[in-house]
Amino acid sequence: MPFIPHTETDVKEMLAAIQAPSIDALFDEIPPALRCGALTGIPEGLSEMAVTQLMMARAQQDAFALNFIGAGAYEHHIPAAVWEITTRGEFYSAYTPYQAEASQGTLQLLYEYQTMICGLTGMEVSNASMYDGGSALGEALLMAMRANKQNPSGTMLVPRAVNPLYRDVVASTTGAQGVHQVFVDYDARSGQTALAALQAHAGEKPTAVVIQQPNFFGVLEDVDAITDWAHAQGALVVAVVNPTALAVLKAPGNWGTKGADIVCGEGQPLGAPLASGGPYFGFLTTKMAYVREMPGRIVGRTVDLDGKPGYTLTLQAREQHIRRAKAKSNICTNQGLLVTAATIYMSLLGPRGLAEVASASLANTRELVAQLSGIAGVEPVFAGAHFHESAIRLPGPVKPVLAALAQQGIFGGYDLSDRYPELGHALLVCATETKTAEQLAQYRDALARVLA
Template sequence: MPFIPHTQQDTEEMLSTIGVANIENLFDEIPDTLRHANIEAIPSGITEMELTRLMKERAKRDGGMTCFIGAGAYEHHIPAAVWEIASRGEFLTAYTPYQAEASQGTLQLLYEYQTMMASLMGLDVSNASLYDGASALAEAVLMAVRANKFSKSQRVLMPRTVHPFYREVVATIVGQQNIELIEVPFDLASGCTSMEALKKISGDITALIIPQPNFFGVLEDVDALTDWAHAQKALVIAVVNPLAMSLLKAPGHWGSNGADIACGEGQPLGVPLASGGPYYGFLCCKQDIVRQLPGRIVGRTVDQEGKEGFVLTLQAREQHIRRAKATSNICTNQGLLVTASTIYMSLLGPEGLRLSAIACHQNTCLFREKLKKVEGVKKIFSGAFFHEIVLQFSQPVDNVLEELAKFNIQGGYAISQFYSELENCLLVCVTETKTEFDMDEYVAKLQIVLRHLNSTEKKAALNCEEGN
C-alpha cells in the first residue's frame, strides 16, 4: 500500500477502539446509492523504478532543444543552490504560515522577498505572490478599480503591446465585474504604444496599463505614458520583466510621480521554463493603497519578550476573514517559487542581476547583426529593445519553425495569429544562456531551411503548372 504505514494489527486495533467491524462501516452515513464509484479505468499502481523509466522516456521526447522562444517565459541560468535549498523538506512540505511561531523560516524569507521585489520595482510594498504574471495583471486591474477614488467609470486602458495571453486572462477574470477594457493601438514603425491614439481617448479613465518591455521586446516611453495617465487622474499599472528592472528604470520612478502599481511574471528570477508553471506573479504598490493589495502580506513584529519575528498581516483584507467582502478570493499562492526567487536574487545580487540583463541585451543585439545576412528575413520595429525582437519573413513562419525543430532549434514564437497587421512575424528571444555558436547555428540552419522551403515552393508551383 503506497505510503500507508498501517500493519494489519494496527488496523484491527484501531477499528476496535472506534468500535466498528471493518473500514467499510466507517462510510455507513453515506447513502448506499452513492457508494458505487467505479474507477476500474485507472491503471494499477507502479513502483518508483517503473515510474522513473516511464518519465525519463517522456522527458526525453521533449528535451534537447536549443530554445530561442521568449514571449513571457525565459530561459536563464539557475544556480544549483537555488533549488537545492528550495527543495528542502522544511520549505517544500510546509503550508501557508498560519502558525507563525512554527513558520519563521518561510515568513522571514517572504519579508526579505517583499523587500527585494519592492526595491527592484522602486515601490514601497510588495505582497507575498500571486499565481502568475497574467493573473497578477488581472488582480492589479481589480486593485486599481478599488483604489482609484477619483474615477467611477471602471474603464481601463489596455495597450495591444501587452502579451496577448495576458490580455485574454485579464478579460476572463475582470470581465465578470463590469470593468471595461479599452484597447490602445501601437505604432507600426516603432512597435510602441501610440501616444497619438492615447490622446484621442476622452472621458474618465480608471487606469492605464504600461508594459516594459512590451510583448514585442520594445521599450515603451514609460515616462510620457505615466505622466499622461496621471494627468487624467488615472492610476498607472506597470507590467514588467523583473530581471530587466535591474537595468531599466523601475516603475516607481516613471514620469514625475511613478507608477502606482507594478506587477508581472517572477519566472525570470530563478524559475525553470518547465512547461509554463508553476511560476509566480508579483504585485507591488505605493504605501497609500496597501490596503487594496490582494494576497498574503508578511509584516515584521515582536514576540512577548520583544524579540523580532514575522507574521501574516493585514489579514482583514483576506477571504478567510472577510469572506464575500475580501479584496480577492486567493488563498494558496506560489510560496515555493518565491522561495527559489529569493535565493536566486540573493545569489546574484544587484550586480549579478544587472550583468545577466546586459548579457541578454548584448546577445540579442549580436543576433540581430548576424540575421542581417539572411535573405527573406528583416527585423521590424525601430524602438529600443531589451532581449526580444520581431522578425518578418517573406513566407509563413509555421513551416520555418517546424523545419528548424528538425535541427533541434526552437526558432521563436509565431505572433501573426494575434496581429493580422503583422504578417509572417516571429518573436525571437536571446538570453544570456546562448553562445555565439548557438546563434551561428541558428543562422546557418535558418538559411538551409529557407533555401529548402523556397525550392519546394518553386517545385510545387512548377508541378502545378505542369499539371495544368
C-alpha cells in the same frame, strides 16, 4: 504520496472502531447521481519498480533543444546553489506560516523577498506573491477598481502590445467582476503604444491604464509620457514589468511625475527553470496609500517583548482571514517555493549580477537580430529600442519554418502571426545570457538553410 502505510487489516480495524461497514459508507451523503461510478479508464496499479520505469521512459521523451523562445517565459542561468537551498527540508515542505512562533525562517524569507521586489520596482509595499504574471495583472486591475474612487467605472485602457496571454487571463478572471478592457493600438513603425491612440480616449475617465515595459514585442515604451497622460485623466497606472529588465531600466516607481501606482509581473526569470509551462509566480507591489486594497498577505518585521526582531503576517486581506464580503480577492495561497528560489537567486546575484544578466541578454539579442537580418528576406519588424527579445519578419509563413527548425534541435521563437496577423510573417525571437556566439551562429545558419 510516496507511501501509504495502511494495510487492508488496518483499514478494517479502523472501520470497525467507528462502526462503519465500508469506506464508501463514509460518503453516503453524496447522492448516487453525483458519484462517478467505476473508474473504468484507470489502469491497474503498478509496483514501485514499474512506476519508476514508466516515469523514466516518459521523461526521456522530453526533447532538449536550443531555445530562442521568450514571450513571457525566459531561459536564464540558475546558479546550482539556488535550488540546493530551496529544496532543503526547511523550505521545501513549508506551508503558509500561520504560526509565527514556528515559522520565523519562512516569514523572514518572505519579508526579504518583499523588500527586494520593492527595491526592483521602486514601490513602497509588496505582498507575498501571486499565482503568476497573468493572474497578477487581473488582481492589479481589480485592485485599481477598488482604489480609484475618482474613476471607478472599470474601464481599463490596455495596449495591444501587452502580452496577449495576460489579456486572456484578465478576461477570464475579471470579466464578470466589472473590469472592461479597452484595447489601444501600437505604432506600426516603432512597436510602441501610440500616444495618439491613447489620446482618443481622453475625457472617458478610465479607471486604469496598463503599461508593459518592455512590451510583448520586447520594445521599450515611453513610460514617462504614458504615465503622466494617465494621471492627467484621473486613471491609475498599472505597470507590467520584467524583473530582469528592471536591473537596467528605470523603476516604475519613478515613471513620469508621480510614478506608477501598481506594479505587477511574472517572477519566473528570477531562478525558476522552464518546465513545460510552470510553475511560475507573480509579484505585486503598490504605493502605501493603496496597501489596504492589495490582495494576498504581507509579512512585516516587528520586535517581541524582549526587543528581539521577529516576523509575522501583518495584513491578510484574504477570504480565509476575514468575512467573505470584505475580502479583497479569492487569492488563498502563494507560490512560496518559487518565491524562495527567487529570493535566493536575487541574494546570490545582487544588483550588479542582475544588471550583468540583463546587459548580456540585451547584447545577445542585438547580435542575434543583426545576424538573422543578414539572411535574404529577413528583416526587423520594429525600429524601436528593445530589450532581450525582438520581432523579425520572414519571407514566408512562420509555422513551417519553426517546424523545420525544431527538427534540427532549435526552438526558433514565438509565432506572432496568429495574434498579430497585421504584422505578416512575424516571429518573436529571444536570446538571454545563456546563449553563446556559436549558438547564435548555429541558429542563423539553420534558419538560412530552412529558408533556402
